[in-house]
Amino acid sequence: MPPTDSEHEQWFRDHVMPHEPMLRAWLRSQFPDETDVDDVVQESSIRILRAKEKGKVTSPKAFLFATARNLAIGLVRKQIRHATFSLADLDKLGVLDEGEDFRTAIARSEELEFLTQAIQSLPDRCRQIITLRKIYGMAQKDIASELGLSENTVVNQGTIGMSKLRRFFQMKEWLPPKRHD
Amino acid sequence: MIDPVPSEPTGEKAEVQAANWLWRLDRGLSPEEQDAFFDWLGTHPQNAEALARHRRDWKRLDGLAD
Numbered sequence: 001m002p003p004t005d006s007e008h009e010q011w012f013r014d015h016v017m018p019h020e021p022m023l024r025a026w027l028r029s030q031f032p033d034e035t036d037v038d039d040v041v042q043e044s045s046i047r048i049l050r051a052k053e054k055g056k057v058t059s060p061k062a063f064l065f066a067t068a069r070n071l072a073i074g075l076v077r078k079q080i081r082h083a084t085f086s087l088a089d090l091d092k093l094g095v096l097d098e099g100e101d102f103r104t105a106i107a108r109s110e111e112l113e114f115l116t117q118a119i120q121s122l123p124d125r126c127r128q129i130i131t132l133r134k135i136y137g138m139a140q141k142d143i144a145s146e147l148g149l150s151e152n153t154v155v156n157q158g159t160i161g162m163s164k165l166r167r168f169f170q171m172k173e174w175l176p177p178k179r180h181d
Numbered sequence: 182m183i184d185p186v187p188s189e190p191t192g193e194k195a196e197v198q199a200a201n202w203l204w205r206l207d208r209g210l211s212p213e214e215q216d217a218f219f220d221w222l223g224t225h226p227q228n229a230e231a232l233a234r235h236r237r238d239w240k241r242l243d244g245l246a247d
Contacts, residue, residue: 115245133207134242140208155204162200162235169238
């Protein structure tokens with residue numbers, strides 16, 4: 001993965017490399033051969049850098065995974081042409097071509113990242129209360145005694161928190177992926 | 182304690198009031214609050230819309246718990 005200059009190198013380290021473990025894990029589930037995995041990771045990295053140099057990468061993660069998926073499809077097709085395939089490979093092609101679970105997984109991980117950012121943007125007190133209520137599923141009464149607050153304070157801080165979250169969501173204008181069914 | 186409900190909610194106010202009702206609804210309303218809630222809800226269409234938005238956000242946060 002050879003970035004050409006330090007600016008792109010930095011960008012690559014910050015925005016692409018963090019996704020590599022997940023990419024490898026997914027590729028390994030499709031390709032038993034580690035060489036194939038390496039090839040696809042390598043080629044995807046080169047392509048994302050090339051695209052970056054042309055200024056065309058808005059979501060590195062999405063770009064990386066989409067590229068890797070296309071390369072993986074190409075690889076399976078090649079293996080089929082060279083008759084080194086088994087019936088399992090045909091299955092693989094179907095899975096890769098469809099890729100629905102995969103896209104869902106990506107959308108979901110982006111949604112989680114986004115929600116985490118939203119929660120982290122809150123002042124401490126609001127964040128604690130919303131976290132205890134929504135992630136740990138605690139009742140407001142229990143949150144009040146856990147934090148040594150009155151139940152009214154829990155309502156009021158929670159109100160501030162949800163109002164701030166609303167503004168955060170609105171500002172980012174990021175909507176969860178709609179399901180068309 | 183029930184905060185007074187202003188009769189002409191601006192968008193911002195409706196938003197905050199709705200968030201407040203969301204938390205009260207979540208902990209359970211007293212009979213007195215129930216009346217106040219329905220009054221508030223009927224006062225202005227903006228109120229119901231704001232509450233719906235907060236409910237959606239509230240539900241969306243459940244994603245973090247799965």
